[in-house]
Amino acid sequence: MNYLRNMVTLTPFAPESTRPEPIEGPALPWNPSPSDTILVRSYLVHLKLPTELALTIIDYAQYYPIVRGHRDEELKVVASNYKGNSAAALYVVSEPIPAIENGERIKRKTVKFKVRSRDQGWGGEHGCPGTYNGSFTWFEASILRPSGSAKVTFIPLNMIISPRPTSSSLERYHVSLAAPSNTPNDPVWHIQRNMCASPQERTYEVEWRDGSTFDPLPGSGDGQGFCETLQPGDRIAIWARALYPGWENHVKEVGVEVLLEID
Known part of the structure; x- marks a missing residue:
């Protein structure tokens, strides 16, 4: 997985005027910058994941520039x-x-x-x-x-x-x-x-x-x-x-x- 999806939850049967506008996700395929990869790695480490596991996740997702x-x-x-x-x-x-x-x-x-x-x-x-x-x-x-x-x-x-x-x-x-x-x-x-x-x-x-x-x-x-x-x-x-x-x-x-x- 090499891109992020934005998701919006809609309330069932909500009046048309009160429904939020859809949020457009990034164009596919998403190509992360070096800063994006570094930021995601820091988030994973902040979640108390070992650095080795964080790097494995990034590698598996091919989240590289x-x-x-x-x-x-x-x-x-x-x-x-x-x-x-x-x-x-x-x-x-x-x-x-x-x-x-x-x-x-x-x-x-x-x-x-x-x-x-x-x-x-x-x-x-x-x-x-x-x-x-x-x-x-x-x-x-x-x-x-x-x-x-x-x-x-x-x-x-x-x-x-x-x-x-x-x-x-x-x-x-x-x-x-x-x-x-x-x-x-x-x-x-x-x-x-x-x-x-x-x-x-x-x-x-x-x-x-x-x-x-x-x-x-x-x-x-x-x-x-x-x-x-x-x-x-x-x-x-x-x-x-x-x-x-x-x-x-x-x-x-x-x-x-x-x-x-x-x-």
Whole structure:
């Protein structure tokens, strides 16, 4: 349960003129702020519940802030149209990770991606069509971190960078690409590859967890180090990629949700 409902009790058979006006509840789905989560935790502790039980209740209710980014406009990324037959199109950018005060910390609990797309529907090496092998259209995530003291400016969607995104290609917007400390020269994470040479549009859901390691599904990335790298103020950028002549990434929808936990 991640929202609150307001309820009004009406007296049976009360005259119409004396009945209270209905109280409108918040629009669904309710997305609590960091302050909301901290306040609910303090209420539970005030009720003499152990802190561990209060945290368990909040966790069970998933009463955490969620940072989102979503877009459902069609975009076709054609590798052959760009230098080196390689293109990265910025499809969606999330809201920034919020910052909180009073000594509280934000942990990135989970990051969930949803991708709806396909490739050009033909081509590929022998044995690859219908699999994720030999597929050269895919999606990547990067972490946009404010650079310097200048305010982050509007970052245009559908911006094409060839052959791939770099911090130098984004500095005009006062952001840089953050990378894991163990791989500082690789500031992108593979999300999902399209099925090779398939004309059928597919929906993929990929979830990465803070500190967790797992075997990814076919065509998916494992997100190693992604959640741990996110900081307050960061935004998540999702790039639609296409590489080599003839390869096209047909994008229909991409979304990202970051579930935050307050420590």
